[in-house]
Amino acid sequence: MFSHESTFELRERMVREQIRKRGIHDRAVLQAMLDVPRHEFVETRNVEEAYGDHPLPIGGEQTISQPYMVALMTQELALKGGENVLEIGTGSGYQTAILARIAGMVCTIERIDSLLAQAGKRLERMGYSNVKLRNCDGTLGWPEESPFQGIIVTAGAPGVPPPLLDQLDQGGRLVIPVGDRFIQTLLVLERHGKRFKKTRSGGCRFVPLLGEHGWEDDRR
Ligand code: SAH
Numbered sequence: 001m002f003s004h005e006s007t008f009e010l011r012e013r014m015v016r017e018q019i020r021k022r023g024i025h026d027r028a029v030l031q032a033m034l035d036v037p038r039h040e041f042v043e044t045r046n047v048e049e050a051y052g053d054h055p056l057p058i059g060g061e062q063t064i065s066q067p068y069m070v071a072l073m074t075q076e077l078a079l080k081g082g083e084n085v086l087e088i089g090t091g092s093g094y095q096t097a098i099l100a101r102i103a104g105m106v107c108t109i110e111r112i113d114s115l116l117a118q119a120g121k122r123l124e125r126m127g128y129s130n131v132k133l134r135n136c137d138g139t140l141g142w143p144e145e146s147p148f149q150g151i152i153v154t155a156g157a158p159g160v161p162p163p164l165l166d167q168l169d170q171g172g173r174l175v176i177p178v179g180d181r182f183i184q185t186l187l188v189l190e191r192h193g194k195r196f197k198k199t200r201s202g203g204c205r206f207v208p209l210l211g212e213h214g215w216e217d218d219r220r
Contacts, residue, residue: 093119
């Protein structure tokens with residue numbers, strides 16, 4: 001499969017050249033990126049490209065995010081360990097696995113059932129027992145499991161879905177790409193009482209977040 005290097009060496013190089021060099025310094029994030037076998041989350045035909053500096057297709061017109069973007073968004077959550085985290089857009093389950101290595105519990109929502117089923121099987125096979133999966137519209141959040149100390153949205157939104165703000169714990173952080181259907185800005189919102197401190201963390205490009213508080217699904 002990979003001719004000369006073990007996959008750990010591929011991850012070491014990925015972390016060194018794509019992630020540390022661009023300023024990611026959170027130790028738990030760097031360790032998780034070294035530990036999770038990204039090549040097990042991509043389609044067989046793309047396995048040679050699993051550690052490349054770009055997103056990859058995962059079926060259903062969706063993508064597994066670029067490694068750097070996964071690291072940046074995880075660092076922006078500022079997790080210390082033990083948190084209850086909500087992820088919207090399970091996709092391949094790669095970001096879920098990274099989160100599950102750091103947080104206490106990861107609740108993840110995906111609207112495409114076949115992707116969710118595949119990700120669930122993968123995560124179970126790899127031994128993650130602190131992940132709850134759900135097939136529904138993630139723009140509504142997951143009220144029964146709230147509050148969350150961290151919420152991460154891995155699809156591009158037209159605005160911040162209000163239910164996610166409601167379900168964010170005091171001091172918790174919400175990381176979400178907001179913009180148009182093709183290009184977004186990564187927003188970080190930190191809750192203090194009824195107020196949210198907002199910072200921007202650069203430009204990004206995600207597949208659209210569809211749903212009640214997202215974009216309309218124009219194929220319906
Ligand atoms: N975190 C993923 C990236 C997946 S791409 C990974 O690491 O592989 C974004 C995903 O968001 C897609 O799978 C898409 O189907 C999903 N998505 C889009 N709108 C959604 C919504 N309202 N609720 C849940 N999932 C959604």
